[in-house]
Amino acid sequence: MSNDDVPEKKTRLQAFRAHIENAMAAAAQAVARWFSAVAKSVDSTRAMAAGKRLHPLPLRIMHWVNALAMIVMITSGWGIYDDYVIISGLHFPKALRLGDWAAESLLWHFAGMWFLAINGLAYLLYGAITGRFRKKLLPIKLSDLIKTVNETLHFKIAHDDLTQYNAVQKLLYVVVIVAGISQVVTGLAIWKPIQFYFLVDLFGGFQGARLVHFLGMIVIVGFLAVHVALSLLVPSTLRAMITGGPKIARSASRVEAET
Amino acid sequence: MRSPFRPHKVPNAKLLDDQRPLIQSLERRKLIRGGLSLGALAMLTGCGVKTPASIEAGLRKMSAFNDSVQALIFDPNKLAPTYPASMVLKPPKFNAYYDVEDVKPVDGAAWRLELSGRIANKANWTIAQIDSLPQQDEIIRHICVEGWDYIGEWSGVPLRIFLAHIGADTRAKYVNFLTADNYPSSIDMATALHPQTLLATKYAGETLPAPFGYPLRLRTSTKLGYKNPKWITAIEVTNTYRPGYWEKQGFGWFAGI
Numbered sequence: 023m024s025n026d027d028v029p030e031k032k033t034r035l036q037a038f039r040a041h042i043e044n045a046m047a048a049a050a051q052a053v054a055r056w057f058s059a060v061a062k063s064v065d066s067t068r069a070m071a072a073g074k075r076l077h078p079l080p081l082r083i084m085h086w087v088n089a090l091a092m093i094v095m096i097t098s099g100w101g102i103y104d105d106y107v108i109i110s111g112l113h114f115p116k117a118l119r120l121g122d123w124a125a126e127s128l129l130w131h132f133a134g135m136w137f138l139a140i141n142g143l144a145y146l147l148y149g150a151i152t153g154r155f156r157k158k159l160l161p162i163k164l165s166d167l168i169k170t171v172n173e174t175l176h177f178k179i180a181h182d183d184l185t186q187y188n189a190v191q192k193l194l195y196v197v198v199i200v201a202g203i204s205q206v207v208t209g210l211a212i213w214k215p216i217q218f219y220f221l222v223d224l225f226g227g228f229q230g231a232r233l234v235h236f237l238g239m240i241v242i243v244g245f246l247a248v249h250v251a252l253s254l255l256v257p258s259t260l261r262a263m264i265t266g267g268p269k270i271a272r273s274a275s276r277v278e279a280e281t
Numbered sequence: 282m283r284s285p286f287r288p289h290k291v292p293n294a295k296l297l298d299d300q301r302p303l304i305q306s307l308e309r310r311k312l313i314r315g316g317l318s319l320g321a322l323a324m325l326t327g328c329g330v331k332t333p334a335s336i337e338a339g340l341r342k343m344s345a346f347n348d349s350v351q352a353l354i355f356d357p358n359k360l361a362p363t364y365p366a367s368m369v370l371k372p373p374k375f376n377a378y379y380d381v382e383d384v385k386p387v388d389g390a391a392w393r394l395e396l397s398g399r400i401a402n403k404a405n406w407t408i409a410q411i412d413s414l415p416q417q418d419e420i421i422r423h424i425c426v427e428g429w430d431y432i433g434e435w436s437g438v439p440l441r442i443f444l445a446h447i448g449a450d451t452r453a454k455y456v457n458f459l460t461a462d463n464y465p466s467s468i469d470m471a472t473a474l475h476p477q478t479l480l481a482t483k484y485a486g487e488t489l490p491a492p493f494g495y496p497l498r499l500r501t502s503t504k505l506g507y508k509n510p511k512w513i514t515a516i517e518v519t520n521t522y523r524p525g526y527w528e529k530q531g532f533g534w535f536a537g538i
Contacts, residue, residue, distance in 0.1 A: 106428035124427070125531035126332060126340070132533070133343035215424060216361045216503050216538045217354050228422065228430050 075266030076185050080148060085263055087141045092242065094120060094134035095205075099239060101127025108236050139206050146199075162192045184262055185270060194245060201241040208235035341531070348535040355537050357471050361502035364420045370431040371485050373423070375492050376506065377462065378526065386491040387461050387512050394497060398457075398517040401448025408496045412482060414438040414446060419477055424538055425506040435500040437481035441474045449518045457523050458499060461512035466525040468501065468508060469535065477502035480513070505536040 077085070100114035101121045107113060121127030149155040166189035174190065187195070211221035211231040225231040253260040262268070332340075375381045394406040418436040444451060456473040458466045472478060481500040482489060489495040494511030501509060507527050528534045 102428070106425070122332065125527070128426070128533070129340040129344055129531060132347050133340055136343075214354060214538060215422075217356060217359065219362055228424060232428060 074270050076262055076268050076270060077266050079266065081145075081154070082263055082266065084141055084145045084148065087137060088145065091134050091138040091141060092246070094130055095138055096239060096243060096246075098127040098130035098134060102131060103236070108233060135206075135209065138202075142202055142206065146203075158187055159192050159195055162189055162196070167193065184259055184267055194248065198242060198245040198249075201238045201245070205235060205238040205242070208232075208238060211235075344531075344533050348533060351533075351535040351537045352469060352471070355469075355471060355503065355535075357475055359503075361421050361477055364422070364432045366420060366434065368432045369420060369434045369485055372490065373433045373484060373493055374429070374431050376425060377511075378464070379462075381492050384492045385461065387495060389496045392496050392514075394513065395459075395515040396447060396517075397515065398519040399450035399453045400518050403447075408482070411438060411443075411480065411497065415442055417479060418483075419479065419502065421477065421500075421502040423506055423509075426532065426536070434485045435479055435481040436483035436486070437479040437497075437500070439476065440478045440480055440499070441476070443480055444473065444518070451518075453518045454520045455518075455522060457517040457519060458510045458513050459515040459517075460510045461514050464510055464526045465523060466499070466508060466510040467523050467528075467534070468499075468504065472501055472503055472537070475501065475503055503537055505538055507532065508536045 097118060097120035101119035102124055104113050104119065105124045119127060120130050170188045170190045207221060208225060208231050210218055211225060212228070212235055215222045215228050215231070222228055222231050225234050253263075258267075377384070389408050392408060394411070396403045396405070415438060416436055417439050418434065420432060420434045422430055422432050424430045440456070441451075444456070449456075451470060451474060454470055455467050456470060458468075460466070468478075478501040479499070481494070481498050482496060484490065484493055489498065494513075497513045498511040499509050499513065508525070510525075522534075524534065
């Protein structure tokens with residue numbers, strides 16, 4: 023070991039100390055950051071408790087239960103339909119049908135109906151009691167409808183504010199809700215045409231009820247195609263139906279913050 | 282004991298010797314691997330893969346639950362709508378698990394109705410004896426589970442009158458039927474006692490034609506078509522549930538409309 027080594031040793035020691043100091047500073051910073059993050063998340067939890075989400079949790083659960091029940095009802099319904107078609111030549115391919123044959127499709131349909139009807143009833147009660155229907159779906163003005171259609175035709179699909187539905191959206195939601203109710207009523211008529219024959223009379227007989235049930239399916243499938251396509255075009259709407267979407271202040275329906 | 286799966290004729294041993302190299306090249310491991318990927322492929326396409334047993338069992342449980350809900354909905358006093366004679370379809374629509382050409386007509390003279398179960402008087406019945414009981418005529422809608430329907434005119438003795446006549450225990454749960462075409466069927470007692478449930482012997486005022494159940498069939502106004510057995514040969518009143526022809530294959534038992 024030579025004398026020249028000493029200063030070098032000193033600098034190495036200094037470098038080591040600097041290193042330790044840097045590390046400690048970084049650790050302190052990390053801890054501080056972690057605390058501030060926790061504080062922030064507590065704040066946001068408080069904010070969440072104060073303000074409601076665009077899609078509150080019960081609504082999201084009902085939406086996805088309905089989505090699953092609808093798909094079960096539609097695809098099993100196709101299996102039942104194929105045994106005696108309404109439009110000659112129109113058969114649903116086996117790959118799209120739920121159930122290997124009519125007996126299985128019927129089992130699915132008569133199991134799925136409970137989920138669809140009970141969940142649907144809960145949704146209607148929820149929408150009516152919380153005022154969601156009134157706030158979100160009404161009023162539908164003809165002038166707004168024309169404006170939205172016009173904008174859409176010019177490829178201006180505005181979805182900056184997810185909490186406000188445009189007139190076309192409102193109309194589509196109202197139509198599909200009415201179609202859903204109609205499916206349950208016509209379904210009851212077809213299921214129990216003697217016990218509930220007043221319902222059958224409402225649709226001009228058993229085959230009339232069958233036809234309206236079939237048309238209701240077409241409306242719902244049509245809605246589903248548009249609904250799914252738009253949610254994929256504007257993914258924030260799909261995300262909102264999973265996470266709850268933007269928060270809404272308790273009193274006003276203004277957007278407080280995008281998360 | 283000799284295995285029933287063993288072939289009666291043993292193949293020529295020389296065949297085995299000739300093919301020995303090929304047999305040796307077959308590896309069990311390869312076969313299993315090939316089988317697995319074939320199975321996976323079938324799963325992927327969704328073709329030929331049966332509904333899993335657990336789901337099937339769940340669906341059947343749901344169907345049994347629906348049977349009890351249907352029994353609750355059933356109003357024993359509610360009559361099905363009836364229609365004018367001008368709306369009666371002649372001849373009626375034929376439907377069975379086989380084609381109309383395969384119907385085996387029943388010899389009415391030799392035919393006897395057998396009775397069993399919770400019945401006081403189990404003597405056999407001839408068609409003349411059944412015809413001597415009070416008759417009822419009704420023009421009602423027939424609705425098939427497939428979705429088609431037609432209006433038909435049926436005559437015969439109301440089942441509740443027949444059951445009273447033979448001293449049946451009407452507190453029993455089921456009335457079961459056996460038929461000449463091997464199509465067992467079973468209905469609940471409430472439906473058996475419904476005023477429009479007939480042991481039908483006539484269609485549109487004429488003796489039942491062979492394809493529609495001659496000499497005796499069930500006709501109920503409150504159940505789907507498949508709950509109306511034709512060519513009845515035996516009736517049982519019992520608390521024992523016996524699934525019918527279609528019920529065994531997954532269709533619902535109550536099938537009320």
